[in-house]
Amino acid sequence: MPPQPSYVNGGDDGAYGYDSGYNTGQVYGSPGGGGHGGGPGDYDHGPRPAPNWRRRIKWTAITVVTVLVVTTVGTYFWADSKLNREVDLSKVIDRPEQGDGTNYLIVGSDSRAGMSAEEKKKLHTGSAEGKRTDSMMILHTGSNGDTLISLPRDSDVEIPTFVGSESGKTYKGTGRHVKLNAAYAEDGPELLVRTVEFNTGLRIDHYVEIGFAGFANIVDAVGGVEIDIPKGGMKDTKSGADFPAGKQTLNGEQSLAFVRTRYALKGSDLDRTKNQQKFLNALANQVATPGTILNPFKLYPTMGAGLDSLVVDKDMGLYDLGKMFWAMKGVNGGDGTSMNMPISGSANGNLVWDKAKVKQLVEELKNDEKVTVSGE
Template sequence: MNQRPDGRNVDFQDRYQRGHATPRPDATHVTEPQRPSVPPQPRGSGPYDAGRYPRRGGKAKRILISVLVILLVVAGGTYVWADSQLHKDVDLSKVIERPAEGDGTNYLIVGSDSRKGMSAVQRKSLHTGGTAEAGQRTDSMMILHVGSNGPTLISLPRDSNVTIPKFRGSESGRTRAAMGANKLNAAYAYDGPQLLVRTIEYNTGLHIDHYAEIGFTGFANIVEAMGGVEMNLDKGFKDKWSGADFKAGKQTLNGAQALAYVRTRHAFAGSDLDRTKNQQKFLAALANQAASPGTLLNPFELYPVMGAGLDTLVVDKDMNPYLLAKMFFAMKDVNSGEGKSMNMPLSGSVGGNLAWDMPKVKQLVNELKNDQPVTVTSDR
């Protein structure tokens, strides 16, 4: 016991009651020690964040970005290369008195009998005859309309009776007088692609937006680069002039066979009309195979095919690889049934040439210009 200055005795109980010292802990109430507070850590600084333990998705993301960059560089380089390979020799701006542009895009696709670059051995094996310097003619002519109602492919028989109007010479630049009634392929023979476009536009009233032409050599080389094109022939036929010798049924045509198939006319009673139908079938099948994932996604398939085609392809000055690809995909759609293929409507013959059914032609052109569904049919 202790004694205070005033003489009072103070025991421990009194000390605790008056609060002069630390209170005695109560056995029935024990306070747990508080844990030190930890301020929240910003995202990315935790023990499992990048730096100590990288996230699993980070590496995959970097790989994906790298692959995309590489693909973009390759695609860009391919586009530039392909554009540089195109022979942009046709200047449609020199065509005079052109009809107004309509909706959609109209391609004039021409197959010429050019033997440029062919050796004597090739001309013999492909049954083309002639010489490498021989004048060119058009073996096939088609208008491909690409619009919002599916593509329409229209064959123009080379023996069509048309008027060759006045025109501007492609080399001289001088205006030439009209030539009157002629076969359609005579326009190309007289002054090449520009007069052919002028003649088609004059006789149809349809504006041609782009031009694409391929010769014998390029055609055969594309087919060879693709490893052949599979066709299912309804009937077999032979033609000593083109070298055709086919049996009915499914088969793969190589370059020489494909050229013989699209050139054959003497084996058919309908002559040029049957040939144009075969040309449509083959070109649609070729486009379908060329635009397939197996070709587009395989560089060992794609680049040889592109190289073979671009080497002899002649186009207009405004054509580019994108528009060319658009054309091929439209032809693929024709083959898959999403489009329509037909001959130019005919009404008979004039002097041995095929006469167009002009009321039907006018209706057809009006539907194409307004990008409407094509309702016109061809009976031949």
């Protein structure tokens, strides 16, 4: 028989000699071991280094911050480019002195610009030429609470001397009195601002206007607005309002009918302004929910619908617009004062302002003091 290999130390290293290294405590591929390639030790390069979590977290944070900054800056310029800065308040003459705080004139117009015949029929807007104001409000923001004052469109006001926004011609005041919304119909936003300033003595810092279609689009973009219709329901064939009593979610078409309705409220312009304030409260609360703000698929359509629809003054910025929005939300949520312009009676079908109360109200607003005057 051929000689057998020895498996112990000191065995023959000849052709049949083999030393496993086991009895020396060595393993394949380790120093002093007998293996030479092909053994599992050839792939053992020692333990892996521990991951550098601090470095990973750092670069992840940098990436996230970079994406947020780029998105925020991009959104800002996108939104800013959508503002229609068409109103030039520098054309308004003989303006009151600047007071403390900021005053916005917020206007809902019956503009049908860009609407098809089908849309006009659907939204019950009619096809009247030109533009009028369906609602007007002064929003004062300051350090002593914000105040939202509705100006009934039937308010009796005097048209003062003014410079035509297009012609540049001076039209002398004759002392004639008209409904407030007639000022807008006669020469647009600049004359409306001039008339409001002349009749109140309060300087308007910014102007914001939205038309019928834009209003409806904003409501649809947020998925509708929940409103509690009072007992007895609401029906007005002229505005298209037809709602049973109780809580319900109104779409854009229905919301427009709700804020425009007048004859369902016994024809009262004062009751309609209360309805408009009630709706703005509900709309602001709907927009300012996490479900809208944190959802880009809802936020961007809402912003797009709103910004595309707004007409503002040339000095209006996104910061001013945001400040106005949050102030309106706060006021309608009970954090400020919401009221109608004080009324003392009527003349020739127009609502006459209470001059003493209006004077006191304007002084408090000018001095950015807490408003103590009340209106119906």
